[in-house]
Amino acid sequence: MYLTRFRFNTARSGARRLLGSPHLLHGAVNMAFPVQPARGGEGPRVLWRVDRDHQSQIQLYIVSPAQPDLTHLVEQAGWPTLPEPGWATFAYDGFLGALATGDTWSFRLTANPVHHIRLPQDKPGDRTRRAAHRTPRHQMRWLLERQEKAGFEVVRKATDRQLTEFGDEHELTVRDQVPLQFHRPPAARSRQDVRFTRVTFDGRLRITDPEAFRRTLTHGLGKSKAYGCGLMTIAPVSKQ
Incomplete structure (x- = not known):
């Protein structure tokens, strides 16, 4: 397994075009591999995420x-004239193998928190419909409901650090919420557009x-993994 980091040059039109379309960026990520990544089965898959810490x-x-080659991304959306390759790739297996029960980490996860609903006009026996969770409280609950199966627990805050009676029990925040809608050729427009809400948890x-x-x-968490959701990364807990 490999972990790769690439920085966009937001002054370039190619970068802005890719960042404006999860469908185009999905294709660009897949082009980093000579053999197209598997999308199903039991093995690890390609996961990706865009972090917007600030505009620049x-x-x-x-x-x-597999190890990616991001030369095409550097040419479209990076700094192609610089001597450095424009991205950094790290072997991930040793890090993954050293993870142990009880280890505490800071984390970031971009995901698509959804639930299934029935509408008033639905008939008995109709399939439920997938809908996005809209509020931070429900989005956090979505993640907390999956933590046990996913092999972790979100750290609980001390009682005197909780800001409200409900919904602030954990070291967990929703950093942003972005509703997305985009066209995925060759499907017909509008009716076949892809729609989902992307949420980032810290x-x-x-x-x-x-x-x-x-x-x-290595497999991701939740839906819409092809479009930049599901990837969790961890970092050492900062000392305050």
């Missing part, structure tokens, strides 16, 4: 079974099941 610092993160977790957690980091 936008990073693309990729986790993949927080602190404790590993409860290293094997399940490694699977979360």
Whole structure:
């Protein structure tokens, strides 16, 4: 497994075009591999995420079974005249193998929190419809409901640090919420547009099941993985 980081040059039109279309960026990520990445099955898949810490610092993160070549991204959306390659790739297996029960990490996850609903006009026996969670409270609950199976627990705050009676029990925040709608050729426009809500979580977790957690980091969490959702990354907890 490999973890790759690429920085966009937001002054270039190619970067702005890719950042404006999850469909185009999905294709650009796939083009980094001579053999197209698998999308199903039991093995790890290619996951990616865009982090927008501020307008001039936008990073693309990729986790993949094979090492990527991002030359085409540098040419379209990076700094092609600089001597450095424009991206950094790190071997991930040793890091994953060292994860242990009880380890505490800061994390970031971009995901598509959804639930299934029935509308008033639906008939008995109709399939439920997938709908986005709209509020931070429901989005956080979506993640908390999946933490045990995913091999971690979000750290609980001390009681005196909780800001409200409900909804602030954990070291967890929703950093942004972006509703997305875009066309995916060759489908017909409008009716066949892809629609989902992308949410970024920041927080602190404790590993409860290293094997399940490694699977979360390499297989992703939730829906819309092809379009920049599902990738969790972790970092050492900062000392305050």
